[in-house]
Amino acid sequence: MRSRGGLLVATVIAGLGLGFTVTNIGFGDYAELNRMFTFQDLRMLLAFAGAVAILVVVYAILQVRxxxxxxxxxxxxxxxxxxxxxxxxxxxxxxxxxxxASGYLPALVTIAGVVVGIRLCRWANGKYFHLDRGSCGL
Known part of the structure; x- marks a missing residue:
């Protein structure tokens, strides 16, 4: 059994690795994301497709059903x-x-929007929809 400290260290290392990778391929750059969503540059869209293709192959090899x-x-x-x-x-x-983390401070508005959105979802779910508890994310 792994210790909680070991799991925390592994999680931090994995998170830093993911953040480094995501930043270096451009996913943290608003202009890059805008070019992807407006189909001006398909590089990142193809990166998504490549990741999905890899997962399909891995799931097939591991026979995940x-x-x-x-x-x-x-x-x-x-x-x-x-x-x-x-x-x-x-x-x-x-x-x-x-x-x-890369110095793009306007992203704080997005983070605030995520927090407000989750709270609004929980409020609306409790008052109107009564879906399961995990339906509003975090």
Whole structure:
């Protein structure tokens, strides 16, 4: 059994490695993300496609199987909202942290938007939708 300290160190090292990689391929750069979303530069879009292709191969080799299940009621509207927010702000919930660490301080507005969005989702879910607890993210 691993100690909590060892797991924390491994998590920090993995996070730093991911942040370094994501920053170096341009995912932390708002202009790069804008070029991807406006189809001016397909490099990052192809990086996403390559990552998906690698995962498909790994899952096939490991014979990972998942029975198709019912799609949660919030998946489609959540995906649309997530995509629109990413296109407007230049970052999914993790990218603004990388942008701030790289000195791009306007990303603080995106981080605030993520926090407000999660709180609004929890409020609306509690008052109107009554979906499962994990449906509003963090």
């Amino acid at each position: 998942r029975a198709p299940g019912r799609i949660h009621a919030g998946v489609v509207p959540g995906a649309i909202l997530f995509g629109v927010g990413w296109a407007i702000s230049g970052g999914c919930p993790a990218i603004p942290i990388i942008q701030v």
